[in-house]
Amino acid sequence: MFNFPDPTQAQLTEDGQLKHFLDIEGLPESLLLELLDTADSFVDMSEQQVKKVPLLRGKTVANLFFENSTRTLSTFELAAKRLSADVLNLNISTSSTKKGETLKDTLMTLEAMHSDMFVVRHSDSGAAHFIASQVTPNVAIINAGDGRHAHPTQAMLDMMTIRRHKGGFKHLKVAIVGDILHSRVARSQIHALRILGVPEIRLIAPRTLLPRNVEMLGVKVFTNMAQGLRDADVVIMLRLQKERMTSALLPSESEFFKLYGLSEEKLAFAHPEAIVMHPGPINRGVEIASSVADGPKSVILNQVTNGIAVRMAVMSMAMSGQVAERAKKLEAGE
Missing domain, CATH: 3.40.50.1370 (Aspartate/ornithine carbamoyltransferase)
Incomplete structure (x- = not known):
């Protein structure tokens, strides 16, 4: 350090x-x-x-x-x-x-x-x-x-992707989902979104994958996917950083997908014109279903x-x- x-x-x-x-x-x-x-x-x-x-x-x-x-x-x-x-x-x-x-x-x-x-x-x-x-x-x-x-360049390519698909930042609800605790990408995304004027930044994760006092960054915290995704304009899924986990923070990958993986059923809670993002590499069937990753709302390849x-x-x-x-x-x- x-x-x-x-x-x-x-x-x-x-x-x-x-x-x-x-x-x-x-x-x-x-x-x-x-x-x-x-x-x-x-x-x-x-x-x-x-x-x-x-x-x-x-x-x-x-x-x-x-x-x-x-x-x-x-x-x-x-x-x-x-x-x-x-x-x-x-x-x-x-x-x-x-x-x-x-x-x-x-x-x-x-x-x-x-x-x-x-x-x-x-x-x-x-x-x-x-x-x-x-x-x-x-x-x-x-x-x-x-x-x-x-991870500042990853955050800025995400901001570029959002702007090219949504036209701006001042009217958006952005949800970041998954392993917030270990994610340098999430930290940089939060700072970029705040600086660019996004009015509502949501973090969705189990309590074990949320940093302490993360609300101090000006975000709303949810542990329920349906509540956190409701009317979201942008959904950013994060990779599970298993290599940085020092203890068993999850019951199993299948349980994580059941509760926090992005399926078509969960995505239906977001805005009808929502876009789906992921910094990669993707763990299909863990953070996101293939039907969503390859679906019409995915802009993952645009991010690359x-x-x-x-x-x-x-x-x-x-x-x-x-x-x-x-x-x-x-x-x-x-």
């Missing part, structure tokens, strides 16, 4: 531009909207014959994944390549950190290779903040998920497509902020 500095100071330049992307908390609504607008400009690139722009040409992006995730790593790698960056994927499981080299030594080695951006995924909360505090100022740090703490665009936007904005801050310091003679 690492310490958390002020998220706003750690992430923004003096002019309010993005220089790191570590957490949603503390960021202004205007910056989140700028990020979404930038991502919108990238989303149609997949339909073009040439799927590249030169925004990061000559830059090196190092993906430092201390925790496995094929989906997130793949979308970050593809996003960096579509921005014309050179990409280095560091296999931490076989790297020198397993031979006794410290994290700081690894960072210094990568800096010596003149890397411009580190995309970091780590099992310890606060790891991305720690790395941002240790690297030289001209290296941008993007948090690809740290412990139970935050939007994830590439959002990560392109984050990378380009962070690098732009780094360049602007460096130029300002050079002008000041620092």
